[in-house]
Amino acid sequence: MRRYETDSPQAAGRVLALAMVVDGNLAQSELAALDSSRILQYIDLDQEGFQVLLQELCQDMLTSAFHGEVRIDGAMLDGLLDEIRHPDLRRQLMQAMWRIADADGWLADAEAVLLARASTLWCAETNFSGQARIAA
Structure with missing residues (x-):
């Protein structure tokens, strides 16, 4: 799998692309949701x-196919998600992914x-900040 710079438009875009194809089907309604979210402008x-x-992304996923089945293991998924570090970017991407x-x-x-x-x-x-809230 290709590596992209942390918080880059490419890293963020790939996470969005993954949200679209992870179920094995790229639906027109998903493309419309992407467009209406305006997340591409944000990133x-x-x-x-x-x-x-x-x-x-599809090419990279196909290179790891096993007997014609594409699988994304936990380590690969974690690596893709780890390229996104900024709390606001994470929050915006999560909303768009939903x-x-x-x-x-x-x-x-x-x-x-993927969402979980x-x-x-x-x-x-923890509000995407990496720091737990302290109860008063």
């Missing part, structure tokens, strides 16, 4: 650049795994 990535990232996952009206198991892992790694329970 400073144009539509053409996103399409390139989407193709590269919109994408909800777009087709069905939350696939693979989408649920992102929530865990990105410290959703």
Whole structure:
């Protein structure tokens, strides 16, 4: 799997692309959700650049296919998510990923795994800051 600079538009775009294809189906409604979220503008990535990232992600995933089945193991998923470190970027991506996952009206198991892992790694329970809140 390719590596991108931490918090780069490419790293963020790949996470969005993964949210779109992780269930094995790229739905038109997911593309519409991506567009309406305006997340590409937020991460400073144009539509053409996103399409390139989407193709590269699919190529990378196919190189690790086993007997025609594409799998993303936990370590690979963690590596992709770890390229996103900034709390605000994590929060914006998480919102967009949920919109994408909800777009087709069905939350696939693979989408649920991705969202749960992102929530865990990105410290959703601590407001994405990596620091636990202290109760008064």
